[in-house]
Amino acid sequence: MATPTDRHAPAPNSPGRGTSRARTSAIWIVIAALVTVAVVVIIMNSRVQELEVQSIPAQPESASDWVAGPVVDDPPPSTRRQAPPPAPAASAVPTVAPAPAPALPQTSGPAVDARGYVDSPRCGANETAALIARTDRALVVICESADGTYEYQGVRLSDGASLELDDVRPMPGGFEVRNGGTTYRLSPTELVVISGEDLQSRDPMVEYRTAG
Incomplete structure (x- = not known):
């Protein structure tokens, strides 16, 4: 219990x-x-x-960097666009004087160039000498103009008298010049002067030059 x-x-x-x-x-x-x-x-x-x-990108170091923005390198010189050069200022066209006639080989006689004798007789500025001739008594130049016409210029050495004629005709081996009833015939060998039917003079050539 x-x-x-x-x-x-x-x-x-x-x-x-x-x-x-x-x-x-x-x-x-x-x-x-x-x-x-x-x-x-x-x-x-x-x-x-x-x-x-x-993931946070780089931040600018100062507030001025936000204003200025990123710095861009200058492009290489080959890609830079060059400013066109300034246009030249307009100026009056200068007056060009005619070029002097080229000199020709000289002889013992008077000086000559492409327009004839340096002193006289001599062709104009727009003419060239188709013939330069000399005898003991005279100097002769046949001048040719741009339109193909001829002119005779002669100087007598004894007194300096000059003669200019425009009736000039080329002929085989020379030129023929007429002055009324008088005819002058120039060839590489002589200068012949004929009055009417009469022979006035025949002078042998001392110098005879043709163009070209």
Whole structure:
């Protein structure tokens, strides 16, 4: 028969002790889970910050850099567009003097060029000497104009008397010049003067030059 003392003694492994231990274990599990979540959150935040830092572009160092903008290098000289040179100022057209006639090979006689004798007789500025001839008594030049007509100019050496005639005709080996009833015939060998039917003079040529 049981005694009173045995009736009130607690049974081993009572339900109260088991519940307390279960609660303690659950609390530690929750704490460990929270710690793990906190660590994971910290790691994720640190990674996100690293990505944000890497994606931020370089910023200008000062406010003036925002205004000035990026510096662009000068293009190479080959690609630069050069300004066209200024147009020359308009000026009056200068008067061009006629070029001097070219000199011809000289002999012991008077100086000559492409327009005849340097002193006289001499062709005009728009004429050339088709013939330059000289005897002991006279100087003769046959001038040719741009339209193909001829003119005779002669100077007598004894007194400087001059004669100009425009009835000039080329003939084989020379020229024939007429002055009324008087005819002058010039050839490489002589100057013949005929009046009517009479021979007035026949002078041998000392110098005879034709154009070309």
